[in-house]
Structure formats: structure tokens, C-alpha cells
Amino acid sequence: MLYDILIIGGGPAGLTAATYARRAGKSVLVIEKNAFGGQITWSPRVENFPGFVSVTGAELGDKLLEQAMEQGAEVELDEVVAIHDEGGVRTAVCESGAEFQGRALIIAAGARPRALGLAREEELVGSGVCYCAVCDGAFFAGQDVAVCGGGNAALQDALLLSESCRHVTLIHRRESFRGEQRLVEALKARENVELVMNARVTVLLGENELSGLMLEQDGKQRELTVTGLFVAVGHQPDNGVFAGLMDLDGAGYADAGEDCLTRSAGVFAAGDCRRKDVRQLTTAVADGAVAALQACRYLDV
DSSP: EEEEEEEOOOOOOHHHHHHHHTTTTEEEEEEEOOOGGGGGGGOOOOOOTTOOOOSSSHHHHHHHHHHHHHHHHHEOOOOOOEEETTTTTTHHHHHHHHSSEEEEEOOOEEHHHHOOTTTTTTBBBBBTSSOOHHHHHGGGGGGGEEEESSSHHHHHHHHHHTTTTTTEEEEOOSSSOOOOOHHHHHHHHHHHHHEEEEEEEEEEEEESHHHHHHEEEETTEEEEESSSEEOOOOEOOOOOTTTTSOOOOTTTTTTTOOOOOOSSEEEEEGGGGGSSSSHHHHHHHHHHHHHHHHHHHHHOO
């Protein structure tokens, strides 16, 4: 089947785009490789999305998916491994071997957690090294853990972990945090949280499982005994598959502005995969709306 619009990515941007496109009468397929709802589903509580005083990320993700499907959007759980663009028809080739075609394409592929780049980091994922406190924090109840990062994500992870872990060490390479001050103050009020500034993790200790970290702080080495390390140092976009359709900036984000336009007519970029100054839930859904309207305008010309 040839769809009017293919949407790659089922997070807030992609699902919002699907809702807007369906309301404009376009046939839509959303292809998501992991879980519909995107990264927001990892958040235990969302308090900055208009219309909700407080809602879990999973609930919000479910509502976005339900709304898009209620409007008639089709969804597919698969990973896009290649895109072919021939004669104005875009073909998404999936890992399963399935192929889907669309006259317009919205890329809302999001971004994945950025690693520290340490030796044996990938080897110890699942054996002490984690990238999602919401997903894995419960496994470390009553234990000593560390969080690495200085933004809101790292601060929120440390707060969450402090509720169940015996001790949490928050490690940041700078003198001050980038995250919200209210989160910093909340951490300072926790007796089981230590803030370690001007420091970086240099070595992961332990053979088959993480047993500790070596830190470099102000030019000195320090050993920290922990069973879990939660890495929260940002994300990197999943745009490699789409590099032939749109320009990427130095960090790999789609070089598209607030209009979501790429260098390829009929191809649009929305959400966290696009270069932007602010990456929030609200800006993702805004991108989804803009990208969908632009795609509809392209199809209607």
C-alpha cells in the first residue's frame, strides 16, 4: 500500500504528526522500532505538559498513541534500516524485510542515550552500567550507586534513585549544574546524596559486574565503591539511515529549522532528531504538528 505519509518514530513528535495528518484526511503509517511513546515513557512523573497537573510518562505516551490510532493512523513495530527515494515515492525498508511506501516522509527518529566512551562500558551494560534510572533503578534498591551528568535528566535520576538506594553519588565534570536549581536544592536536602563536582569517571572497576569507579577530581584520583552507574550525559540522534535525504549538523542532528523542512522536497524532520536549542516534550509535539501540516501542504500542491 502507498501511504500519503510515512512517519519514522513513534514518540511525541511522530504521534502528534500522525494525529494532525489524519485529521487532514491523509493516510498515515507510523513505524517505531522500540516502544510507542518514546523516551517520555521512562519518566515516572510529568508535570510540565499543558493540561496535566501530573501524569506518568507511560500514561501520556499511551494517550498519544490512542489518540493517533483513534484518528485512523496505522502503526508498525519494526526498525527502518534503509530508505529509497525514487520518483517522489519513499520506500522504508525494515529489519524484518517488510517494505512500506509513502509520498511524504516525516523523520521523527528521536535520539538515544550518549555513552561515556569508557573501556568496557558496553560490556558492563546490564551488569551495573545503566542509562535509564526509571527502567533499572529498582534493581539497585538498598545499594550504593552513582549518577553521571549535570542536566535535568541526571538530577531527576539522582532524586529517583535516592528514594530506594542506600547512597547516591552524583558526579559532574563542571563546577555547577546545568539543570534546574530547584532540583539541585532538592538533592542537597537528601542525606543519602553526595554531589561530586569537577570530576569525571575514568575507569570502570569489576570483572563481570560493576564494583566501583575510578574518578579524577581536581587532578587527583579517587576510588568510589558502587554497584550501579547511571549515565545521563545527553543523547545522540538516530539519523544515520536518513543522511542521504537530509543534511546533518556536526552532532548528527537533522539540519532543519522550525519549519521542519529538509533539503529533500517531501521529507521533514521533527522532534529530538532535529537541531534545536530546546528539546522538551512540548517542543516535540509542536514539531510534530508543524511537520504534519508541511507534509499535507506538500501533498496538496
